[in-house]
Amino acid sequence: MPRIDNKTFYSTAIEKYGITAKGVNWHSKESQKLRFDILLEMLPSDLSSYSIADAGCGFGDLYLYMLKKKRAPKKYIGIDSLVDMYSIASERTGCEILIADICTPKAFSPYGHDADALPPADFYTCSGAMNVxxxxxxxxFVRNCFSACRVAFIFNVLHGEKxxxxxxxxxxxxxxxxxxxLGVKKIILRDDYMQDDITVAFFKESI
Structure with missing residues (x-):
């Protein structure tokens, strides 16, 4: 079982802060954007020919940030375990959002298809969802995202021995x-942008 109840953890934040960075338990909008910037640095500069699956997509903020930065992928799929997140992300992004527990990857889409595995995508990303x-x-979580990606899984997580x-x-x-x-061929680590945080890229090929 999770160390805390995810549904309560996030629903309480949404009720208190609404559809904001704090509504998905980020300390601030600035810290959320900084983490997004580091993720984007590890992705190709031109994403127009790539698909991205966002594990623990929350409100779909990463996709909206990509649009703002003119870095939109060819296809974006959001994945979250909470129905509240599904509803909000669907409305805000207009993209396909799936309901799934990444640790037990059976994906459900209200659009009408189920899958026994997570949907394939060129890149999987995760910003913040692994923190709890x-x-x-x-x-x-890492294994399932890495298995479903074609190129790399790029994620951030709290860093240290705390x-x-x-x-x-x-x-x-x-x-x-x-x-x-996992047999990762290439790994990139960045821990120089924020205290107690690290961004990691696991690539399937060494190039």
């Missing part, structure tokens, strides 16, 4: 071990 996973859930009853921190050593376990 249990330790045992983290490698499952122990928290609420939040999930990963050390560099743990991240590198996951990469070895």
């Amino acid at each position: 996973l249990e330790e045992f859930e983290t490698p499952l 122990k928290s009853e609420t939040y999930n921190y990963l050390t560099t050593k743990q991240i590198e071990q996951m990469a070895r376990d």
Whole structure:
């Protein structure tokens, strides 16, 4: 089980802060944008021929930020486990949004199709959704996203050796071990943009 109840964690924030960065439990809009900027730096400069699946998409903010930066992908698929997020992200992005628990990847779409695995995409991204996973859930989440991507899985997560009853921190050593376990061909790490945060790219090819 998660260390906290995800539904309560996010629904309480939505009720208090509405459809804002704090509504998905970011400290501020600025910190959310900074994390998005680092994710975008690890993606190709021209995304017009690539598909992106956003694991734990929340309100669809990453896609809207891509549009603002003129970095829209050929196709965007949002994935979230909460119905509230599905409804809001669908309305805000106009894109396909799926309801799924990434750790047990059976995806459901109210548009009418189910799948026993996550949808394939060139890139999988995740910004913030791994911060409230249990330790045992983290490698499952990463493995399933990495398996579903064609090129790379790019994610951020809280970084360090802190122990928290609420939040999930990963050390560099743990991240590198996951990469070895998955047979990652190339790994990029960035931890120089914000305290206690790291952005990681797991590539399936070394180029």
